[in-house]
Amino acid sequence: MDKFLGQDIPEKERWQFLKDNADAVERIGYTHRFNPDELAQKKESLAEVSITINDIEIEKKEAMEEFKERLKPLNEEKQELLEHIKKGSEFVDNEECAKILYHEEKMAGFYNRLGELVYSRPIMPQEMQKTVFSINRKTGTES
Structure with missing residues (x-):
């Protein structure tokens, strides 16, 4: 079995020569180097x-x-x-709030701009002394 056939025939005509001399033409897969x-x-x-x-x-x-x-x-x-x-x-960080001291309850309440109580704590000793303003204050809760 020869490794190459029709090498002396021009490449354009070689396939026709091979088909003419073949027993059959079949589609197969192979590795091309x-x-x-x-x-x-x-x-x-x-x-x-x-x-x-x-x-x-x-x-x-x-x-x-x-x-x-x-x-x-x-x-x-x-x-x-x-x-x-x-x-x-x-x-909410670093917002101004109004501090209201409730001496009778000994509590301090902090209110935001909407009037909501946002924080409360016991009154500190330095806050215990009533002022003229706190005596006359109306918080809206008293009648």
């Missing part, structure tokens, strides 16, 4: 594809960083909202 030129072409194609992939990966990374930056404040707000929903409240 590359010659040096074909192998060099495959390597060049690989280099081009690799460069394109690298460019796309860089573009993808930049786009992902942009999306990440856009999502960051939204995710922070989401976490804060989830925490508020979970607790049913939020901590």
Whole structure:
């Protein structure tokens, strides 16, 4: 069995020669060995594809960083909202509140701008002394 047939016939006519001399023509699968030129072409194609992939990966990374930056404040707000929903409240920091001393109860109450009692504690010793203002005060709870 020869390794090559029809090598003396031009390549364009070789397939017709092989078909004419064959017992049958069948479709089969086989492994094709590359010659040096074909192998060099495959390597060049690989280099081009690799460069394109690298460019796309860089573009993808930049786009992902942009999306990440856009999502960051939204995710922070989401976490804060989830925490508020979970607790049913939020901590308000450094807001001015009105302190009202209740001498008869020996308590100090702190009210926010809406008039809601937000914090209460026992009166401290330095707060025990009544002032002219506290004697005449009407808190709206007395009649």
